[in-house]
Amino acid sequence: MKDLSASLEDYLEIICNLLESSKSVKAVSIAKRLNISRASVSEALSKLAEKDLIVYEGHKGITITEKGLIQAQRVITKHNTLTAFFEQTLGINKSIAENNACRIEHVITEEVFDRLEKFQEFCNKNSEIINEFKKGYLTNSRNE
Amino acid sequence: MKDLSASLEDYLEIICNLLESSKSVKAVSIAKRLNISRASVSEALSKLAEKDLIVYEGHKGITITEKGLIQAQRVITKHNTLTAFFEQTLGINKSIAENNACRIEHVITEEVFDRLEKFQEFCNKNSEIINEFKKGYLTNSRNE
């Protein structure tokens, strides 16, 4: 189950995101979103379909399987938590936070992620920590 | 200057580490450390030498250039700080912490790293934060 490359994980994640606003997704939207060629998307989709993570029938569009959804959601959870940690706790601006989340979500392991998730929750509930950090450590740089 | 692949960054980092215990390093040590073939190391070293990050003359061994040292040290700093954050703040065991540091050090951006470094410093100086976190959030899992 956990054998996807960073690249295929990205495709799956985007498919899942795009499916939230429409019933089915076309390959060209992915190409645009990722800024890569339709040909490359076509290849990648074949791989995902082969692994039974999506159902892909050319012009009919893409749907995600149960199996695919589970994997996509795990990545999306990582994405969101990492973004929240960078943005809310570290005080990084949103686009940089997202960008780093995108990079790290594919390489962080479960153990560390689970712990970070708890830590972020903890920081969220104890906002005085964050305030203290920002007050004392971020005096001469504002990047929020 | 910042154009190294994760892989080449790893080579450079290991060379730098190995140089701490000996005046010059042989390719075979790197192969053993990374568990890859001598042939692959040979190729990678040629690339690093081409970029003027190391001086490599076959059997004479490898030395690092000024330029190479600067890049290696940046990665090593990231490695150490990430490891410290995972281990000391999140309470992850050392080998998992190191493993995740290895994965993330090549993809985290400077902005986020710099901020995390400050945050880790802050957490270190305010050990009650970590204690509180560990007390309240890590009650039924011990992984330190």
Place this chain on the structure above:
DNA sequence: ACAATTTGTTAGGCTTACCTTACAATTTTT
């Protein structure tokens, strides 16, 4: 309905980073 546009696929290429096998060069042992 049919022409134009959009979307998808195929074929052939490129790069990175690994591999094995075989050979060359160096070092070590005896």
Place this chain on the structure above:
DNA sequence: AAAAATTGTAAGGTAAGCCTAACAAATTGT
């Protein structure tokens, strides 16, 4: 100094992931 072992390199291969160009299929506009 010769044999043995170690270390390095070259050649040829694989797989992932991207590309462009050309073509095929579907959709849209009129």
